[in-house]
Amino acid sequence: MEDSGILIVMFFLILLSGLFSGSESALLSLEDATLRTMKEKKVRGIETLELLKSNPKRLIITILLGNNIVNILLPVLATVWGTTTFGDGEIVIGLVTGGLTFILLLFGEILPKNFAIINNQKFALMVAPFLYFLSKALFPFIWIFEKISDKVTPDAENLGISEAEVLAMVAMSEEHGEITAKEKIRIKNLLDFADTRVSDVMTPRTKINSISNNSTLLEVKNIFKETPHSRIPVYEESIDKIIKIITLRDIWSASEECGENKLVKNLELRSPYFVPITKNISDLFEDFQRxxxxxAIVLDEHGGTAGLITMEDIFEEIFGEIRDETDIEEQEETESVKDGVWKVSPRMTLEEIEEETGICLYANDEEKEEHSEKNLSFFILEKLGRFPRKGEIIEFEFADIIIEKIEGHAVELFRIVKKL
Structure with a gap:
């Protein structure tokens, strides 16, 4: 073969190398959602593209096989051309090899891959017919490599999307305005559902409304009037020994039959359902349904009452607070007092506060990643390392947080004052 003929073949092979490299980038960066959109728009050539994408393992083998054939032929031809033109010698071979490596890196890898990623749809549609033809032409070789690959690596159909990938997609969707911050939190909560323990969701024992089994029906009625709950635990001697669960229906039925002076301990009531503090809420949800x-009454490692958890608590862990007709007296999560001043519920997460007030309480992106899902009460407790005091001011870069109201050790209300 003449020198000019070798150069023409080499030029063609460099183009093919770029084509294969670009094909790999374009086709692998083309998401299934984009492919569905293209199909809905009836884009020309989408059928061939779908055939290729339907078998990613075969597609990869086709591209790599073609690219390796090209990259094996190129050095051979370049060496023949160099020794024929400039004579045999180590210097000539070294210069030819170095020059070819530079050309392949630039025109066979960097430029085509960058172009293909930016224009992945157009590039994928352009190369799809060629790759489909090549997959048929090289089928015997592709089949051999495919069988070897099947023995060594798992089927691509069995590979799921990781939680980290889902969270990354959710974060991108929020940045582009496709979902709201609250929707992002709900998706995050769903992903965390199986790992969340009842201790993270339960009402702690200090906030449980309970009654003694020596109480009368009249006393229990009065307690029900002061609480939004429809079920209350009944204890014997102390709250660490809960023996029954009483409901509003039980009260009214027993009052009509026995009068309001009847003692609770003489009623036939439902026994409580006990769960350990380490139980996952996903398992508890199944128990509730079954x-x-x-x-359920949550027990600590010593068998004492640690808290109480309801079906509503589990729903609220995913969807946020659920309000019904009994909640109309409750304070709103945020209340604007005046410009730059808000009253804020301790239940609000830092991300919700930023969305409602525009105030960022994080010092940097690392803190945002770590604390955004935490509620304000827990965040302040963690920051101080102790229980806050009423009237105490915690300073942040863009705002001051004032402890407005405390009940026991629990903060009931915060005031946020924006710094000017």
């Missing part, structure tokens, strides 16, 4: 109950 046993058709709505409330």
């Amino acid at each position: 046993q058709q109950i709505h409330l």
Whole structure:
């Protein structure tokens, strides 16, 4: 073969190398959602593209096989051309090899891959017919490599999307305005559902409304009037020994039959359902459904009462606070007092506060990643390393947080004052 003929073949092979490299970038960066959109728009050539994407393992083998054939032929031809033109010698071979490496890196890898990623749809549609033809032409070789690959690596169909990938997609969707911050939180909560323990969701024992089994029906009625709950635990001697669960229906039925002076301990009531503090809420949710109950008593490692959890608590962990007709007296999560001043519920997360007030409480992106899902009460407790005091001011870069109201050790209300 003449020198000019070798150069023409080499030029053609460099183009093919760029084509294969670009094909790999374009086709692998083309998401299934984009492919569906193209199909809905009836883009020309989408059928061939779908055939290629339907078998990613075969597609990769086709591209790599073609690219390696090209990259093996190129050095051979370049060496023949160099020795024929300039004579045999180590210097000539070294210069030819170095020059070819530079050309392949630039025109066979960097430029085509960058171009293909930016124009992945057009590039994928352009190369699809060629790759489909090549997959048929090289089928015997592709089949051999495919069988070897099947033995060594798992089927691509069995590979799921990781939680980290889902969270990354959710974050991107929020940045582009496709979902709201609250929707992002709900998706995050769903992903965390199986790992969340009842201790993270339960009402702690200090906030449980409970009654003694020596109480009368009249006393219990008065307690029900002061609480929004429809079920209350009944204890014997102390709250660490809960023996029954009483409901509003139980009260009214017993009052009509026995009068309001009857003692609770003489009633036939439902026994409580006990769960350990380490139980996952996903497992508890299944228990609630299977046993058709709505409330469980959470026990600590010593068998004492640690808290109480309801079906509503589990729903709220995913969807946020659920309000019904009994909640109309409750304070709103945020209340604007005046410009730059808000009253804020301790239940609000830092991300929700930023969305409602525009105030960022994070010092940097690392803090945002770590604390954005935490509620304000826990964040302040963690920051101080102790229980806050009423009237105490915690300073941040863009705002001051004032402890407005405290009940026991629990903060009931915060005031946020924006710094000017």
